[in-house]
Amino acid sequence: MFIEQSRFFVIAMSKNKKPIRPKARQPRGFADRTADDIRAVEEMMAGIKAVFELYGFDPVETPLFEYTDALGKFLPDSDRPNEGVFSLQDDDEQWMSLRYDLTAPLARYVAQNINEIQLPYRTYRAGYVFRNEKPGPGRFRQFMQFDADTVGAPSVSADAEMCMMMADTMEKLGIARGDYVIRVNNRKVLDGVMEAIGIGDDEHAGTRLSVLRAIDKLDKFGPDGVKLLLQAGRWEGGNEGAGDFTKGAGLDEAQADKVLDYISGVAIEENDGVAELELIETLVRSAGYDETRIRIDPSVVRGLEYYTGPVYECELTFDVTNEKGETVQFGSVAGGGRYDGLVQRFTGQSVPATGFSIGVSRLMTALKNLGKLETRKLQAPVVVCVMDRDADSLGRYQKMVQALRDAGIRAELYQGNPKQFGKQLQYADRRGSAVAVIQGGDERAAGRVQLKDLIAGAEAAKAIESREEWVEQKPAQISVAETDLVTEVRNILARYGD
Amino acid sequence: MFIEQSRFFVIAMSKNKKPIRPKARQPRGFADRTADDIRAVEEMMAGIKAVFELYGFDPVETPLFEYTDALGKFLPDSDRPNEGVFSLQDDDEQWMSLRYDLTAPLARYVAQNINEIQLPYRTYRAGYVFRNEKPGPGRFRQFMQFDADTVGAPSVSADAEMCMMMADTMEKLGIARGDYVIRVNNRKVLDGVMEAIGIGDDEHAGTRLSVLRAIDKLDKFGPDGVKLLLQAGRWEGGNEGAGDFTKGAGLDEAQADKVLDYISGVAIEENDGVAELELIETLVRSAGYDETRIRIDPSVVRGLEYYTGPVYECELTFDVTNEKGETVQFGSVAGGGRYDGLVQRFTGQSVPATGFSIGVSRLMTALKNLGKLETRKLQAPVVVCVMDRDADSLGRYQKMVQALRDAGIRAELYQGNPKQFGKQLQYADRRGSAVAVIQGGDERAAGRVQLKDLIAGAEAAKAIESREEWVEQKPAQISVAETDLVTEVRNILARYGD
Numbered sequence: 001m002f003i004e005q006s007r008f009f010v011i012a013m014s015k016n017k018k019p020i021r022p023k024a025r026q027p028r029g030f031a032d033r034t035a036d037d038i039r040a041v042e043e044m045m046a047g048i049k050a051v052f053e054l055y056g057f058d059p060v061e062t063p064l065f066e067y068t069d070a071l072g073k074f075l076p077d078s079d080r081p082n083e084g085v086f087s088l089q090d091d092d093e094q095w096m097s098l099r100y101d102l103t104a105p106l107a108r109y110v111a112q113n114i115n116e117i118q119l120p121y122r123t124y125r126a127g128y129v130f131r132n133e134k135p136g137p138g139r140f141r142q143f144m145q146f147d148a149d150t151v152g153a154p155s156v157s158a159d160a161e162m163c164m165m166m167a168d169t170m171e172k173l174g175i176a177r178g179d180y181v182i183r184v185n186n187r188k189v190l191d192g193v194m195e196a197i198g199i200g201d202d203e204h205a206g207t208r209l210s211v212l213r214a215i216d217k218l219d220k221f222g223p224d225g226v227k228l229l230l231q232a233g234r235w236e237g238g239n240e241g242a243g244d245f246t247k248g249a250g251l252d253e254a255q256a257d258k259v260l261d262y263i264s265g266v267a268i269e270e271n272d273g274v275a276e277l278e279l280i281e282t283l284v285r286s287a288g289y290d291e292t293r294i295r296i297d298p299s300v301v302r303g304l305e306y307y308t309g310p311v312y313e314c315e316l317t318f319d320v321t322n323e324k325g326e327t328v329q330f331g332s333v334a335g336g337g338r339y340d341g342l343v344q345r346f347t348g349q350s351v352p353a354t355g356f357s358i359g360v361s362r363l364m365t366a367l368k369n370l371g372k373l374e375t376r377k378l379q380a381p382v383v384v385c386v387m388d389r390d391a392d393s394l395g396r397y398q399k400m401v402q403a404l405r406d407a408g409i410r411a412e413l414y415q416g417n418p419k420q421f422g423k424q425l426q427y428a429d430r431r432g433s434a435v436a437v438i439q440g441g442d443e444r445a446a447g448r449v450q451l452k453d454l455i456a457g458a459e460a461a462k463a464i465e466s467r468e469e470w471v472e473q474k475p476a477q478i479s480v481a482e483t484d485l486v487t488e489v490r491n492i493l494a495r496y497g498d
Numbered sequence: 499m500f501i502e503q504s505r506f507f508v509i510a511m512s513k514n515k516k517p518i519r520p521k522a523r524q525p526r527g528f529a530d531r532t533a534d535d536i537r538a539v540e541e542m543m544a545g546i547k548a549v550f551e552l553y554g555f556d557p558v559e560t561p562l563f564e565y566t567d568a569l570g571k572f573l574p575d576s577d578r579p580n581e582g583v584f585s586l587q588d589d590d591e592q593w594m595s596l597r598y599d600l601t602a603p604l605a606r607y608v609a610q611n612i613n614e615i616q617l618p619y620r621t622y623r624a625g626y627v628f629r630n631e632k633p634g635p636g637r638f639r640q641f642m643q644f645d646a647d648t649v650g651a652p653s654v655s656a657d658a659e660m661c662m663m664m665a666d667t668m669e670k671l672g673i674a675r676g677d678y679v680i681r682v683n684n685r686k687v688l689d690g691v692m693e694a695i696g697i698g699d700d701e702h703a704g705t706r707l708s709v710l711r712a713i714d715k716l717d718k719f720g721p722d723g724v725k726l727l728l729q730a731g732r733w734e735g736g737n738e739g740a741g742d743f744t745k746g747a748g749l750d751e752a753q754a755d756k757v758l759d760y761i762s763g764v765a766i767e768e769n770d771g772v773a774e775l776e777l778i779e780t781l782v783r784s785a786g787y788d789e790t791r792i793r794i795d796p797s798v799v800r801g802l803e804y805y806t807g808p809v810y811e812c813e814l815t816f817d818v819t820n821e822k823g824e825t826v827q828f829g830s831v832a833g834g835g836r837y838d839g840l841v842q843r844f845t846g847q848s849v850p851a852t853g854f855s856i857g858v859s860r861l862m863t864a865l866k867n868l869g870k871l872e873t874r875k876l877q878a879p880v881v882v883c884v885m886d887r888d889a890d891s892l893g894r895y896q897k898m899v900q901a902l903r904d905a906g907i908r909a910e911l912y913q914g915n916p917k918q919f920g921k922q923l924q925y926a927d928r929r930g931s932a933v934a935v936i937q938g939g940d941e942r943a944a945g946r947v948q949l950k951d952l953i954a955g956a957e958a959a960k961a962i963e964s965r966e967e968w969v970e971q972k973p974a975q976i977s978v979a980e981t982d983l984v985t986e987v988r989n990i991l992a993r994y995g996d
Contacts, residue, residue: 402786
């Protein structure tokens with residue numbers, strides 16, 4: 001299966017036969033991940049998964065590509081459809097795109113398998129999503145989301161459960177009660193306000209979206225900033241001419257004030273949305289979640305137009321210092337809501353659904369800030385040094401390595417150039433190894449090995465002044481019978497825990 | 499962060515205002531994965547990871563995209579470079595491609611970070627790779643690989659270790675000794691043969707690749723088939739005119755015979771390659787791996803031209819029935835070798851490396867064949883039914899669900915339309931739930947709940963003839979105090995193990 005790729009590995013030659021060397025770098029906006037980060041994310045995701053499974057959710061996975069039309073955008077008359085997503089044309093001329101979230105592919109999956117899936121369908125998914133946007137600091141074009149959805153659930157009791165699950169997830173990850181809050185609202189309430197100010201009809205769809213986005217900025221710009229965004233617009237720096245100008249929703253002052261009254265909770269009329277919020281509140285309180293954990297809040301809107309009922313957001317409330325040196329609340333790490341129309345796009349049939357998405361990197365950053373990322377350190381491997389390079393000696397070293405591994409101890413034979421012994425010890429040190437195993441010709445003949453406790457050795461070295469003294473004392477180094485190798489190594493490792 | 503996507507969710511309207519519905523289907527050659535498959539692969543990958551970590555390997559991850567030039571192919575004068583890979587042009591005109599394996603990105607990563615990485619660098623990676631090829635049965639365009647590599651390791655003792663690690667991985671996954679074998683060869687030996695028959699020079703690079711591919715088909719077509727491929731070529735069906743014709747390497751009969759002598763082990767001349775193989779054999783035997791587990795075999799070539807020394811392949815030797823109904827050995831599930839030139843492509847510096855790749859789906863298929871996939875079944879959730887829909891009743895159901903979860907029991911409130919009670923029990927049944935929790939108005943007033951043992955109930959149902967009898971007997975259903983809910987549910991679950 002690898003055959004067809006071989007042509008890629010010929011080194012390119014320019015005309016004068018000097019090799020052309022490609023530059024080694026990642027594409028803009030894409031990042032590599034190192035061992036510590038990978039292990040920390042794995043541990044965090046295992047915690048999230050445990051909570052989701054306790055709530056009766058099961059995993060499902062869709063491919064990274066979807067047909068562009070299934071993602072919900074229409075092909076413009078252009079060679080590059082879908083600014084914002086990565087798209088390419090298949091050899092049968094169909095456009096495919098890399099998924100930009102995990103909700104649209106789930107809707108496609110449910111629509112495709114609607115006759116086989118047992119509804120209500122509780123499901124979770126973690127995976128990479130892609131945005132074809134300008135990268136910036138902390139703004140990547142490939143990032144991971146972790147989603148949970150219940151599909152085929154008409155009652156807001158499913159939304160209530162999502163809120164409780166978000167709260168439980170935060171606590172499972174070690175975020176203390178009081179450091180997070182789930183804020184809940186209902187689009188139907190806001191829809192009532194929109195109708196009341198005369199922008200409820202089809203012609204005002206764009207205005208409504210601008211209103212949503214304006215309200216979504218309450219945390220960032222305060223009521224005054226939101227008011228500007230609801231009317232003519234707002235300058236980035238706050239004052240006229242400062243930075244970029246964001247065009248507003250175009251409401252007049254009376255309309256804007258009504259919206260502001262609503263988000264500050266001053267004026268809420270009774271409607272279906274309010275009744276739904278009251279039911280959510282009853283359900284979560286019955287289950288033991290007080291308002292420090294789950295709270296009704298009219299300022300939550302979520303910027304997506306497809307939500308049709310309750311919307312909810314998980315916010316971390318502890319303080320952090322932002323890039324400008326200001327103290328601010330950490331903010332949102334997850335959010336979602338009810339979307340009753342997404343599956344219907346495909347089937348015509350209404351399939352009510354609700355769910356949320358966790359931004360994995362952002363949540364990781366939060367845990368780092370809270371010092372909750374002390375992951376169980378994996379013990380660095382024991383290094384067996386290479387003193388002699390004949391086949392018999394190498395075979396004997398290899399046997400020791402394998403004996404350690406058979407006993408469940410991480411171990412490795414030094415695989416670099418063995419000429420300089422000092423480099424081998426330096427390697428073991430940098431690796432964080434606790435023990436180096438050394439066997440020269442004399443020891444081999446006598447059936448013995450030297451074990452060097454590298455951690456104690458580094459300590460002892462501080463007190464030793466000369467090389468002679470060092471060679472004579474050989475601090476933290478013991479000679480043991482080769483047959484006792486595993487036992488003696490285990491004794492040293494036991495000093496350093498795990 | 500979701501704001502900019504909202505435009506995707508407007509339902510398209512054609513001119514006569516009838517909605518255009520996209521078809522719900524995956525792109526050609528891409529597949530969805532369901533819960534059982536996801537859990538089985540996770541369990542398998544955890545086993546592989548455990549072995550790799552025991553050997554001192556640490557994870558690293560690269561993004562799914564690389565710049566096309568970093569992958570090693572050159573841009574033709576075409577809008578679609580790189581047949582075989584998925585490529586697209588970034589807005590700064592640079593071509594990016596989805597990775598088609600995990601080796602080329604690792605070479606880029608090491609070259610980019612050569613000053614920070616502690617060599618020898620032992621590392622593993624699992625992830626999706628993409629091939630822009632014609633999909634077919636069992637042939638996907640997105641699939642998972644699991645790789646291990648040691649970079650900066652000049653000695654073949656690193657290759658020997660790879661072979662042992664492959665063997666240990668198979669045993670960790672439950673594949674019995676005797677059901678797998680690691681076969682090892684060395685490209686340098688074959689290179690000697692190529693030189694001896696006069697195709698060792700630059701002009702014959704294409705011929706050499708054809709020879710490699712021909713030898714790689716020994717398992718499939720036998721020595722006679724390989725001989726045809728070494729000379730003029732071979733018809734798919736074996737006889738002239740049967741199926742497609744594969745052009746051969748163009749050797750004459752004497753040349754072809756020399757190659758065949760070599761792969762059958764008849765004629766091997768002493769050279770560096772042979773000495774390296776002897777050292778590998780000494781090392782693995784010293785470490786306790788006999789020739790039923792790791793075996794030198796001159797017919798292993800691996801179809802990739804970039805290998806520069808030892809090549810190795812993990813083959814499963816038990817019989818399976820292929821799509822034609824023939825009994826055949828299962829065959830290769832992993833393979834790799836030494837590639838000393840890949841990092842050099844970027845840096846000009848030689849960085850010797852060796853590693854292998856496991857085909858995750860193929861290995862999964864093997865484990866299924868061996869019946870080694872009895873994964874620990876996750877207990878299906880307890881379902882709390884919805885009998886009354888007023889807020890107080892719903893709150894009380896929710897409280898029960900949460901009490902079960904707090905006790906570590908998977909549980910869910912029925913979130914479908916609760917009007918038909920029968921549908922709720924049907925749902926619980928199909929879900930595989932062991933217990934349904936039922937509380938109507940009378941029970942609520944008395945502080946009691948009904949627990950229905952769905953598994954015993956299904957058994958009992960077989961013996962009951964009429965609906966009347968059923969209603970009267972309520973088989974496998976007990977009434978318990980609501981305060982004893984958790985204890986009593988746990989008692990029922992204990993009957994069905996975990």
